[in-house]
Amino acid sequence: MRHADVTPALVAAETGRLVETAACFRNDAVLGPSLCEGWSRGHVLAHLARNADALVRVCDVALTGTADTMYDDVESRDADIERGARRSAHDHATDIRDSAARLAERLDALRPEHADVHVERTPGGFPIPVRMVPFMRLREVVYHHVDLDAGYTFASAPDEVVALLVRDAANRLAHDDAPPSLHLATAEGDEHVVGGGETRVTGAAADVLLWLARGRTDGVRFDGPVPTLPFGG
Incomplete structure (x- = not known):
């Protein structure tokens, strides 16, 4: 979508x-x-x-x-x-x-x-x-x-809507003045690279979106320190 x-x-x-x-x-x-x-x-x-x-x-x-x-x-x-x-x-x-x-x-x-x-x-x-x-x-x-x-919750929304919102959030981060260095990989198979893609972030799309939107880390895994996001929502 x-x-x-x-x-x-x-x-x-x-x-x-x-x-x-x-x-x-x-x-x-x-x-x-x-x-x-x-x-x-x-x-x-x-x-x-x-x-x-x-x-x-x-x-x-x-x-x-x-x-x-x-x-x-x-x-x-x-x-x-x-x-x-x-x-x-x-x-x-x-x-x-x-x-x-x-x-x-x-x-x-x-x-x-x-x-x-x-x-x-x-x-x-x-x-x-x-x-x-x-x-x-x-x-x-x-x-x-x-x-x-x-x-x-985000898991209540249609899957295609959640995937679209994750992509939109990643794109907004990528255009921030100081974007974090992320490689988002959802369990549903979508991947988005922000900045240099240094920290790999994995989890169900709904959980990844909640982290991107509100900083909640439940269900999200990081292969390094949890990045600081410049904004949410």
């Missing part, structure tokens, strides 16, 4: 699983910690909802021709997440469902001629090609569903 192979139907399927999880939370569970350092589950849920709305803005640039950016600025993005984090479990679940529905409507409306429209993440910031929006949303939904620490 490639980035371009991610369809609105695949995004909808993983979103449906996320909505089911969100609907099961009680208020005290929403306030509990997530796998994102410094964030509660409420922060993660608020971020997922606002990310859907931000990607709606990206799609609307292509669909309507109106100039806009994904976010107004980083500060307002962070403030929206913080403001929404302590809402009730019911309000979070409703927001997740409704914001995802708004985005699903836009994804279904996108056509090939919209693919190469570029939208800045923030004014003057990194330009996002609209063709990447389905993949971007899938990555957010899967990563942060795992972050909710409520039974869904």
